[in-house]
Amino acid sequence: MKKSSTTVQEPPGAVVHRTTPPPVWQPRTDPAPLLPDREPYRVLGTEAAGDVDPELLRRLYAELVRGRRFNAQATALTKQGRLAVYPSSTGQEACEVAAALVLQERDWLFPSYRDTLAVVARGLDPVQALTLLRGDWHTGYDPREHRIAPLSTPLATQLPHAVGLAHAARLKGDDVVALAMVGDGGTSEGDFHEALNFAAVWQAPVVFLVQNNGFAISVPLAKQTAAPSLAHKAVGYGMPGRLVDGNDAPAMHAVLSEAVRRARSGGGPTLVEAVTYRLDAHTNADDATRYRGDGEVEAWRAHDPVRLLEHELTERGMLDRDGISKAADDADAMAARLRDRMNADPELDPMDLFAHVYAEQTSQLREQAALLRAELDASAEPADDAPGQGGTR
């Protein structure tokens, strides 16, 4: 058909076809400022190191050394049967410590099972922090008192909680920030996606910290995602993604501080990917030799967060042999205290099983509590049917 160059007058009421769509949707954000840098942000070994507050460096170093020792002690406690399981964060101490230190007292931390160091660095009694892993109760502390959510065992499910809490705080007019921690494997979960999306839509004051330690149990990152980096995922939600060397404590502190500041000042959420490495196995129960070679582990040992900072401090004359051994002694003393306290059997009241299911026990639970009470009372009484005294059992 021949194309007509004349404008045909549409009859009234007919649909006019447009070559550009009407403005229902418009790109709202220029993606460029949201994109992470190609290389993880580093401070140690760069010029930026000279600008870091020496006090902060000393504090970070002391916490890293204690954290390393804490991981070793907790792993030892699993061998003695004092902990049911321990997911060590050896190699990831810089992420753990920085996450705790960038928060104000009124802020909230949402940890996963691996983040006991962050919880302890935030000031929680280590024994309370280990309650879950010891197995005497599921949390071990009052989350509201310490503003630390329970260590989350299901992956990524704590992230929407952080968003909801931060959103609620903002509705109330409080300048509270929530920092939520998740592993690289956890970023594949639906809850990760939903939390990031909610946070960005609500502009909630949340910082998401992904500790990319290379593995989800045995599965390497390459089998987890095809994204250029985990930090890139932020862009799709409309929040900045930041890539940082997770073994560089001052870099971690700087990037997380910046994200917290943005959140507190109304700038919305940030996704921070910390590139780090899990030097120990997934937990004490895991055999890491099945999925990775010594060479890889040794290469990462050369990039150990404790040694990196130690090197920096030594170079700058802020730390000498005495300082190093003093830090180690302090950490040993902390570990000894922890060991002593963990070696005492916890006092458990079996009736607690029914105490906190509901605000008020249901009649069903009251009946079951009475059954257990009777069983406990019977087992406390001296046996009157000892073997040989009759009775046909």
Place this chain on the structure above:
Amino acid sequence: MTTVAPRAAGSAKAAKPATMAQALRQAMRDAMAEDPTVHILGEDVGTLGGVFRVTDGLAAEFGDDRCTDTPLAEAGILGAAVGMAMYGLRPVVEMQFDAFAYPAFEQLASHVAKTRNRTRGALPLPITIRIPYGGGIGGVEHHSDSSEAYYMATPGLHVVTPATVEDAYGLLRASIASDDPVVFLEPKRLYWSKSQWSPGAPATVEPIGRAVVRRPGRSATLVTYGPSLTVCLEAAEAARAEGWDLEVVDLRSLVPFDDETVVASVRRTGRAVVVHESQGFGGPGGEIAARITERCFHHLEAPVLRVAGFDIPYPPPMLEQHHLPGVDRVLDAVARLQWEADS
């Protein structure tokens, strides 16, 4: 038991009978007006007022921050509600349909139900999860599930379901006031059922967990709840012609379960049929029948029977009338209660 006087809704409206949907809305409206920590969130709950219009007008009255259209993500909605509750709010979450609440099941089972317990009572989660459930409205797949057995099987949750307009108001007020999470199942085919109760009228709010005898009778007890109550009341009327004087117990709350009311009734009548539309195998009726048998064995003249939906995925709408227990199926069961030991 407390009687609350809800804020007067427009006086012209106050005289008219109310629907269950209106009663639910009034319950949320009154709760929101009384308590600034009550927040509603869900898909389409704001401008649209929910696909069943249960939240109609609440965003206009209380603002978007109190009645919030969320992104389309059920785990996100319920997960955010957990965090909001941690910070002292009382979220009321709307799940759009029964089968679309499943993505949130992880949050429900792993966190909502367990957080009070895992924190030894330090962190209660006062969240109400409203879920329209059940069939009978000609919905296509995924719009008619009766999912109560899943929730009943999750300790830490309360599970309630109103069958009358008055209870819709009273139970929802009690649920929002509860310091524990409540799965509030709304029988969607009763949304438009009416009653003389009107949104301005005083209403009774009892603590959740009490069953009620809807119709006294002597020859057998029908134990039911939610959408099946009307079926049972109709069956009881029809059974009169056969000489059966049926008692009808409306459970209202599946968790906690009111053993006392149910047991007292069955001991009086000596016979029981449990009626619900969710599946029979692994359904609530098995639990209820077992409880009755354990407690009433010597009073029973016949085995406890169940009339339930078939053990099938919810059927297509043009076949649902064959699946849903109707009056005839209930009456057949009642006839079988003339049980003789050697038959």
